[in-house]
Amino acid sequence: MPNNDRLLSIIRGRCAEAVIRTDDYRGDATVVIRPERLLEIARVLRDDRELAFDLLLDVTCVDYLGQQPRFELVYHFYSTRHRHRLRLKARVPESDPTIDSLVPLWVGANWLERETYDMYGICFRGHPDLRRIYLYEEFEGHPLRKDYPKEKRQPLIGPGSKGTYKPRPPEIPHAHRVEGMLGAELMRVQLGPSHPATHGTVRIVLDLDGETIVNADVEIGYLHRGFEKECESGFYYQAIPYTDRLNYSSAILCNVGYCMAVEKLFGVEVPLRGQFVRVIGGEISRIADHLLCIGATALELNAFTPFLYALEARELAWDLINALCGARVTSNFVRIGGVSADLPEGFAELCQQNFKRILELVADAEGMLLENPVFRARMEGVSIMSPERLIAYGVTGPLLRAAGVDLDLRRAEPYLIYDQLDFDVPLGSQGDNLDRFLVRLTELRQSIRIVEQCLRLIPPGPVDVDDPALRLPPKGRVFNRMEDMINQFKLVTEGPKPPPGEVYFAIESANGELGYYLVSDGTGKPYKCRARTPSFSNTQPLAEMVRGRLLADIVPTFDMINMIGGECDR
Amino acid sequence: MATRTVTVQRPAPMDAPQGVVRSGAAVLKGMWIASRHFWRNFWGFVRGKPTVFTVQYPEERLQQPPAFRGMPVLVQMENGKERCVACGLCEWACPTDCITIYPAETDDEIERYPRVFDIDMSRCMFCGLCEEACPEEAIVMSHRVEIAAFSRRGTVWHKEDLLVPLRELETTRFPHIRRTYESPAAE
Amino acid sequence: MVKITVDGREIEVAGDTMLLPALIEAGIHVPHYCWHPKLSIDGSCRMCQVEVEGSPKLVIACNTPVREGMVVRTDSPRVINARRGVMELLLVNHPIDCPICDKAGECLLQDYSYNFGTRQSRTEEPRRKLEKRKDIGPRMILDQERCILCRRCVRFCREITKTNELAVFNMGDRSVLDVLPDTPLANDYSMNTADICPVGALETKDFHHKLRVWFLKKTPSVCPSCSNGCNITIQHYRNQIWRLMPRRNDAVNDTWMCDHGRLNYAFAHDTERLRLPMLRRGDKLEPCGWDDAVNRVTEALRNAAKRGAPERIALLASAHFTNEELYLLGQLARVLELRHVDVPVVVGTGDGFLIQPEKAANFTGARELGLAPRNGGRDVAGILELARTGQLDVLYVCGADIARLFETSVWQEALRAVPTVVVQDLFTEPLGRFAHVLLPSLSWAEKSGTFTNRKRRVQQIHRALDPPEGQLSDGEIFARILAQLVEGDWRFEPAAVFAKLCAEFPAFSGLSFTRLGLHGEQLGV
Incomplete structure (x- = not known):
C-alpha cells in the first residue's frame, strides 16, 4: 500500500495555498483544491518527479444539489512510475460552472471533459472541441444533474432539424493538398455506425485523400443507456445486473469491480474462498473476452475459419460461466459481500476438460494466423503509438502493455488473492497491432493458468461475509425465523446502507483499468456511481493512430482496441 | 509476489x-x-x-446446468394454486420494474394472494434478483427460455401463464437454490 | 430549561417533561413502542430503556422525569443488550407474517429488529395461535397474533374518543387484545388505531391487502372534507390515491383525523371524471377544445354585461377551491361588477373535536376573500330564485354543492330557466345535463395552493396526482377568462397569485408559500 501521508504532505508542500483540504479515507488520498488553481496544480502533479502522475484516469463531476458551490469536479490520477493514486476535487458554483481544461496537459482529458460537459453542463475553459459526446445536440438539459428527472422523455430529433451532427471541418495538412485529376477535395466517408467490419456501434467520419486518412472523427454514444443515472436511482444491489452490461464479453469482471468498490465503502473483506471464486469467475471472463477479440479480428481481416475456432473456444468458456452462475453473458454473479453461489459440483473437472479444448482451438487459430502473409501485412507495424502518448491518452490494459509498459493492476496493486498466484504479465516490444494481438493471446493462456492454480488452491469455507447487514439470510432461515424474515425484508426494501464517504476502486479488466467511483450519503442508494471504463479511454486515440494511414488499417486497429460499446458508452 | x-x-x-x-x-x-x-x-x-x-435447435436442446437462470416463473403447488402471497418484494427488487402485482384477500389460511401477477418478459433481464428477494420461494428462475410473442402485449405473461408445477422445478432450479440452505454460512 | 448529559453530550431540555420526549426533541433517537406524544404514559413495552447514572437498574425513558444534571447513556452495552433482549422476547411469539402483513415496510417491529435487534433468530416456528382477521368494526380488523400489547389503541379509545371499545383481556402470557363484547370499534376516529399501532395488529379494511407501503409516494396536503383542515399526507402510486394519513400539526389536528375524511378520496382518481370541456349542441353535450369553451363563457359574460346588467349574471363559487382560485374569481366578479356572488356550502353536524359542520375545506377562505353578495346582491337561495324567475342571463356554477343544499326540483327548475349555464365541476352528474358549457375541474389532490380553515389558518396543499395532459386547472380557466375580458397579467402560478393576494388583503399580509411551510400560518385580524 502506498504511503498516502507522505504523498499528501508533498502535495501540500508544493502548492500550499491552492489546497483547501486533504484527506485519506479507506486508503484513497484526496486533495480538495481551489478551482482556479487546477491547471497549475495539475502541472505540478504531472511534472514533479516525486509525484509523477502521468495517467489521468478519470474526470467526472458530482452534483451536490442544494449545497454551495454545487458541482464538484473529481479527477483521478495514477502514477505508472510510483504506483500511487490521487483524487483531486474542486468545487464550482452553479452560476458559473467553469473550470480550466486539462487537455493541454493530458490529451486524454478531451473526451472525459466532453462527457462531463454533456452530463453536467460543466464548461471547460480552453477545451479545443467542447461539444456533447453521448447525446445529440438538441437534447435539453444535462441528464446526470440531480434535478433532471429520470423519467423525463425528450423527442429524438432527426436529421434536418436545427443542429444535426456536424463534424469539425478537416484541417488539411499541406502535404495532402493534392493536385491532379481528383482535384484538391477530400472525400468524406462515414464508417459506421453499423459497419460490418467494426464489432461495436461507432461512427468514424473520415476525410480521405485517396486511400489515405487525413482526418478521423470518432463518434460514440450509440449505446448510451444511462448507466450512472440508473445506478443512482436504484439500490446498491440493483446496480449489479447493470454492470454486466458494461463489458458484456467479460461481465463477471465488471461485477467484481463494482462489488469490491461497494465493499470498500463498507470496509469489509470477503472470505478467502469467496475471493478465489471471484478470481476464477473473473479470469474465465477474461478468457472469453480475449477469445472474442482474437476471433473477431480474424474475421474482420477475412479469416473466417480461425474466427469459428475462437468462438467455439469462447462457447466453452461461456459454458463454464453458465455452470457457475446460470447465464452465459449476463452473469449477475457477484454480490455485495460474496457471490451468488459457490462453485457447482464437478466444476474443476469441467474446467480441465474445457480448457484442454480451448487451448487446442487457440493453437489452431494461432497456427492459421501468425504465419499468414495477409494477416501479418495488416497487423505488423500498423498503428504504432509511443507509450508516452498512450499514457497521455489514459490508455490502459493490453493496449498499453503491448507498448512495453508494465502496468497490470493484478501485479501493480494485487487485489483479491492475485498476490498468492503465479502468472506472467506479457509485454510487447514494438507496440504495433501484432504485439497487441500476441499480448492478448499470452494473457489468455495465463488466465487459464490462474484458474487452474485457483482450483488447486481453493480452501473450504464460506463464500459470503458473515454479516447480516450485507448479505441476505439463507432462504432456509427466512421461512420460519422471525428476525431473518425481517432482515430479508429490510435488506430488499431499503438495501444495505454503507457509511457516508467516497471511494474509488479499480480492477484490471480485460481491456484495462475498470474503476468505480462511489459516493455514499448513508442511504441505500449510491449518491454517485461512476464507472471509469477502459474502452472509453482506449477508443479515444483511434483517430490519432490511424491518421496518415490507409483506410484498411482502421479495421485491425479498431479490433485491437477492442471497443466494447456497453463499456465505452455506458 | x-x-x-x-x-x-x-x-x-x-x-x-x-x-x-x-x-x-x-x-x-x-x-x-x-x-x-x-x-x-x-x-x-x-x-x-x-x-x-x-446444436440443431429446436429439435435438439442443450442440457442446462442447475444454476441456469431462465425466465422467472411462479411455483404452483399440488392444489393448483400459486405459492406466492403477493408480498411485493420481487416487484420492489426488480431493477427493470417488469413485475406488476395486485394483491387481494382469500378465505384460505394464508389470507393473501396475487389477484394479478404480470411479468413483462420483454423488460425482464433474467437477473434473478426477484428469486433472491422472495421470502416464500414462490418465484424462481425456471429453465424455460422461450418468450417469443407476436405482439408487445404478448410479452406480458399473466399469472396463469407463469405457473409452473412444483414437480418440474424440483428437478431443475430447486437443487441449485437449496444448495445455499446448507452452505457453511447458513449455520 | 435544565441541562442533562446524554452520551457524553450536554443538552438543554425543557424541565417539566419525561426523558423520552426530551431526547426526541433533542434529536436523539431512542426506540419505543408504547409511548405516543398524544397519549398517556403506559410503560409496557420496555423498549426505551436507558442507563441513568445513579440508578442501579436501567430505567424506561418514557416514565423518568428529567432532572438537572442527569447523566444518561442511550448507547452503552447494557442498553444495547437490554434492547436486544426486549426485541427477542417481542419476536419470540410473533407470527412470521411479514409477507402478508400490510404494515411491513412501515412496521416499528421491523425497523427496530433491523436496527437494534440481533438480526439472526434463535427460535423457529411454531408460534402462539390466536384469532386472526377478526372483524372488530365496520372499518377495522384485528390480528391478535401480531399484537405486542403496547396498548396505544386502548389508551386512544379511552382518552381521545372516550368510547372504550378496546381492552387487553387475561393476564401474563395469555394477555390478548380484543374489543369488549357487543362493542364494535365503530367510533368516528377508529382508523387512527391502525396508524398508532406500531405493528400490523390493527389494520384498516380500506387498505387491507391493497398495496405495499414502500411503493407509496407521500405528498403533504390538507383534508378537503370539512373546514377543520386536518393536515394529511396523500399517499399515492400509479397516479392513484391509496390512502390518506393524518400528519401531525398540534395547532389543528394533533396526530388524528376522522374516518370520514380519511375515506373520502376515491373521487379524485375516479375514471368517470369529467376531463374534457363540453359545449351544448341541441340537446347534447359534445366535447370541444379549451379555447372554444373559454370563448363561449367569455362571450356570454360579455354579452350579458354589455346589456348593462351585471345583475343578470350570477356567480356561485365553490368552497372547495383554493384561495388562489377564489382570488381570481373575486377579480372576475370585480371586473364584471357582479352583485350576485355567493359560495354555497353544505352544513352538516360537527362533533366539537375534529369534525366541523361546514363540509368544505375553504369556506372561510372564500369569505375572507370577499366572495359574498355585495351591493344588495342575492345569496345562493336568492340567486336560484332569480334564475327560476328568468331574471338571469348567465349563471356560472362551480362545484355541485347546490345539488346537495337544495331540493332537486328547486335547483333543476332554476338551472333550466337560465339561457346560459356554465358548470365547472369534477363530474358530469348531477349538474352537467343542465349546462350549456361544462368545464372540468381539478380535485384538491391534483393542484397546489392554500386553504384557509375554520380557525383562519392558511395551510398549503400540494399536487399529488397528475391530471391528464392538457387539462387546465381551475385557476388557469379563470385566468384565461379574465385575460379575454380585461388587460393584465393573468397567468395562473399559485405562488405568484398568492403573493398578489397577500398584497391585496390585509389579513394575509406578510404570508408566502415558503413561510407557510408544512404547518401553515394563522391569518392576521
Missing part, C-alpha cells in the same frame, strides 16, 4: 525471399489445420458421436 513480466515472442519477419516460402508453407499449414477439423468431425459423425459444436 510471484508475477513476472515476459516479452511476447514475435514471429520472424516475413521478408523476401524466405518470406515467400514461408507464406506458401503457412497456406499449407492452414489447410492442414482445417482438414484436421473436418476429419475429426467426420469421424465423429461416422461413429455416431457427433463432435460438431452446433
